[in-house]
Amino acid sequence: MTKAINTIRSLDLQRSVIYFGFLGIFLFFAITLHDDGFLTSRNLTNIVLQTAPATIMAIGLVFALSAGEIDLSFGSVVAVAALSAAIAMQNGPIIYGVMAGLGAGIVIGAFNGVLVAYLRLPSFLVTLATMGLFAGIARTMTDLRSIPVLNDTFTGIFGSGKLFGVPSLVIWTIVAVAIGHIIYRNTRFGAHVLAVGDNARAAQVSGIKVPHVRLMVLTLCGATAGLAGLLYAGRLQAAKYTLGESDLMTVIAAVIVGGTALNGGKGSIIGALLGSLMMGMLNNGLILMGLQVSDQMIVRGLIILLAVAISLRETRR
Amino acid sequence: MTYLKSTLAASALIALSTGLSAETIGPGGESATPSSSVVVSDGHIAVVQAADYSAALLWHDQSDFVNAVTAGASDEFERLGIEVVAVTSAGFDAAKQRSDIETVLAKSPNIILSLPLDPVTSAAAFEEAREAGVALSFLSNLPADYQHPDDYAAIVTDDLFQMGKQAADALATAMGNEGTVGWIYHDAAYYVTNQRDNAFKTTIENDYPDISIVAEQGISDPARAEEIANVMLLKNPDLGGVYVTWAGPAEGVLAALRANGNTSTKIVTLDLSEPIALDMVRGGNVAAIVADEAYELGRAMAASAVLDLLGENVPPFIVAPALAVTADNVVEGWKKSLNIDAPASLSSK
Numbered sequence: 001m002t003k004a005i006n007t008i009r010s011l012d013l014q015r016s017v018i019y020f021g022f023l024g025i026f027l028f029f030a031i032t033l034h035d036d037g038f039l040t041s042r043n044l045t046n047i048v049l050q051t052a053p054a055t056i057m058a059i060g061l062v063f064a065l066s067a068g069e070i071d072l073s074f075g076s077v078v079a080v081a082a083l084s085a086a087i088a089m090q091n092g093p094i095i096y097g098v099m100a101g102l103g104a105g106i107v108i109g110a111f112n113g114v115l116v117a118y119l120r121l122p123s124f125l126v127t128l129a130t131m132g133l134f135a136g137i138a139r140t141m142t143d144l145r146s147i148p149v150l151n152d153t154f155t156g157i158f159g160s161g162k163l164f165g166v167p168s169l170v171i172w173t174i175v176a177v178a179i180g181h182i183i184y185r186n187t188r189f190g191a192h193v194l195a196v197g198d199n200a201r202a203a204q205v206s207g208i209k210v211p212h213v214r215l216m217v218l219t220l221c222g223a224t225a226g227l228a229g230l231l232y233a234g235r236l237q238a239a240k241y242t243l244g245e246s247d248l249m250t251v252i253a254a255v256i257v258g259g260t261a262l263n264g265g266k267g268s269i270i271g272a273l274l275g276s277l278m279m280g281m282l283n284n285g286l287i288l289m290g291l292q293v294s295d296q297m298i299v300r301g302l303i304i305l306l307a308v309a310i311s312l313r314e315t316r317r
Numbered sequence: 318m319t320y321l322k323s324t325l326a327a328s329a330l331i332a333l334s335t336g337l338s339a340e341t342i343g344p345g346g347e348s349a350t351p352s353s354s355v356v357v358s359d360g361h362i363a364v365v366q367a368a369d370y371s372a373a374l375l376w377h378d379q380s381d382f383v384n385a386v387t388a389g390a391s392d393e394f395e396r397l398g399i400e401v402v403a404v405t406s407a408g409f410d411a412a413k414q415r416s417d418i419e420t421v422l423a424k425s426p427n428i429i430l431s432l433p434l435d436p437v438t439s440a441a442a443f444e445e446a447r448e449a450g451v452a453l454s455f456l457s458n459l460p461a462d463y464q465h466p467d468d469y470a471a472i473v474t475d476d477l478f479q480m481g482k483q484a485a486d487a488l489a490t491a492m493g494n495e496g497t498v499g500w501i502y503h504d505a506a507y508y509v510t511n512q513r514d515n516a517f518k519t520t521i522e523n524d525y526p527d528i529s530i531v532a533e534q535g536i537s538d539p540a541r542a543e544e545i546a547n548v549m550l551l552k553n554p555d556l557g558g559v560y561v562t563w564a565g566p567a568e569g570v571l572a573a574l575r576a577n578g579n580t581s582t583k584i585v586t587l588d589l590s591e592p593i594a595l596d597m598v599r600g601g602n603v604a605a606i607v608a609d610e611a612y613e614l615g616r617a618m619a620a621s622a623v624l625d626l627l628g629e630n631v632p633p634f635i636v637a638p639a640l641a642v643t644a645d646n647v648v649e650g651w652k653k654s655l656n657i658d659a660p661a662s663l664s665s666k
Contacts, residue, residue, distance in 0.1 A: 036423070036424055037423030037424055037425070038423070040423060042423065043420070043423040046416070046419045046420060046423070049419075050412075050415075050416040050419065050420075053412070139537070143506075144504075144505045144506065144537065145506055146411075146435050146436075146437035146438050147437070148437050148440075148461070160441075232412055235412070235415065235441075236411055236412060236415060236438045236441055236442065237438075237440065237441035238411075238435075238437045238438040238440070238441065240411055240435060240437070240438050242409060242410060242411060243411065243412060245410065246408055246410045246413065283416065283420070284416075284420050287403050287405050287417065287420045287421060288403065288420065288421075288423060288424060290401075290402060290403055290404075292404055293376070293379055293404055293405060293406040294379065296405075
């Protein structure tokens with residue numbers, strides 16, 4: 001008995017909250033919305049498809065937060081990347097689009113990274129500024145016009161296609177999470193990220209190139225936002241300057257709820273995936289419950305508040 | 318070339334909206350049918366009830382306007398025994414709108430009423446609903462390449478030309494039919510605002526020879542209205558009137574006039590807003606607000622979708638009337654437009 005209590009006590013509640021939260025919300029909707037199509041494979045697949053871009057952005061943000069940095073600009077990067085890809089494919093092959101989209105994300109991420117790592121500016125302020133900067137650039141790129149994406153190969157790979165019956169967005173999610181998780185948990189770079197976030201001075205003394213790590217995590221954030229932009233462009237078969245605008249808070253909430261510490265040194269890619277799916281499941285389930293829009297927002301806000309509160313409370317201990 | 322082809326409908330909307338037509342016209346050049354003629358008769362009620370239809374309302378945002386459209390649609394559905402199974406708001410996010418459509422399709426609605434956020438991004442978003450044979454009634458916008466009647470029941474919108482024209486007439490009256498005007502238009506390729514803005518400009522230019530538009534400024538972010546108005550007033554201190562594309566930025570323009578101690582420049586704008594209306598009833602700068610009949614828009618959307626399910630001929634392009642609201646009719650106008658009582662601050666004046 002004592003052993004069991006000790007085991008429960010030793011559980012990392014911050015890490016566990018996402019698993020219990022995810023399971024609890026899933027079971028609640030599964031029971032209450034049993035007759036409303038929640039448990040249909042189509043609906044559950046939809047949740048994964050709808051959250052794929054946010055999940056991929058969350059992976060980048062886990063690295064940044066774990067290193068003690070933050071990126072607020074990734075929503076704007078999504079729009080720039082999607083528009084860059086769409087414009088490049090108007091008169092060019094798919095590879096131009098992919099390179100333009102991913103390239104835009106990487107370049108913007110590296111731009112943030114250089115300012116933070118080598119000019120020693122706080123990432124919060126740098127990315128707050130570049131969030132506005134690149135939102136403005138996204139608007140001017142096409143004079144606020146939406147650009148259609150008509151390349152069927154592109155929309156198949158990044159949007160509505162399937163491989164062996166599995167939707168491409170599900171594959172992107174699985175591959176990105178797997179790669180992210182392995183890098184985060186099993187590589188020297190992942191260890192360096194956590195060391196820098198835990199104590200940058202100690203990391204520096206132990207020989208870790210702290211500025212390099214900071215540059216890399218912010219570049220990674222840009223790259224994941226670039227990939228998210230490609231997924232949005234593929235899914236909507238179009239790019240628009242508003243893409244990604246509303247993702248900032250969703251992604252931050254998904255990452256925090258998923259067990260990543262705001263002040264660095266601790267995080268979880270799997271947790272971020274579950275956090276992102278939880279956000280998608282909440283959106284989906286509250287709509288299917290037939291709630292009015294305002295009520296959907298209130299309930300979603302309260303649940304996120306509860307989950308974040310539990311996560312952050314444990315972090316401070 | 319491919320881009321041009323795929324955005325044909327969008328381009329048509331924009332081209333028509335910037336033309337000098339003297340009436341509201343549809344995206345394919347369709348002439349407008351008054352919403353009052355789109356009615357599901359009592360004789361159809363039994364058939365509709367037996368069919369056990371359901372409907373979903375997928376809006377672009379939340380506002381008094383959307384609430385009134387929802388109320389109009391919901392009341393019509395209730396009259397016909399149709400259950401509303403979901404209501405969503407995309408918050409102007411094209412990706413969320415697509416997700417909302419996918420989500421509500423799990424409930425297999427027969428009818429979807431929606432405002433497509435953008436012709437280009439909405440084309441793919443509504444594809445699944447179109448393929449599922451859902452009766453689609455659109456508010457004010459049309460996904461690119463969608464054809465009537467195969468792909469959708471109807472587009473329902475305001476009488477956009479009349480809104481702009483009535484705004485011009487009201488401002489001209491307030492200015493004694495002479496003077497100079499500033500024109501603050503919506504700087505985006507958006508069918509609704511483009512038609513309204515251009516109708517105002519066309520009416521002033523054609524019908525009021527003693528009024529000249531001396532300043533033109535586009536706006537895409539309502540938060541910047543105050544600074545735009547300040548610059549306009551700095552360059553044109555004797556401005557007799559300002560047209561503002563909708564009420565949100567008009568609040569910023571009003572703030573600029575107040576900050577400058579300007580009591581003579583008149584404002585006319587579109588869509589109801591309590592702070593703007595309060596200035597109007599207090600005899601301030603605001604001369605008139607031109608509103609739409611949002612409740613009627615919702616009713617007509619619901620009716621058009623039901624008629625489509627019944628196999629009736631539905632006109633492709635339906636318009637609800639415009640309504641000029643002044644200090645004299647603000648209480649009645651509020652009720653007629655939004656189907657709610659005017660705020661106490663206005664009715665007590």
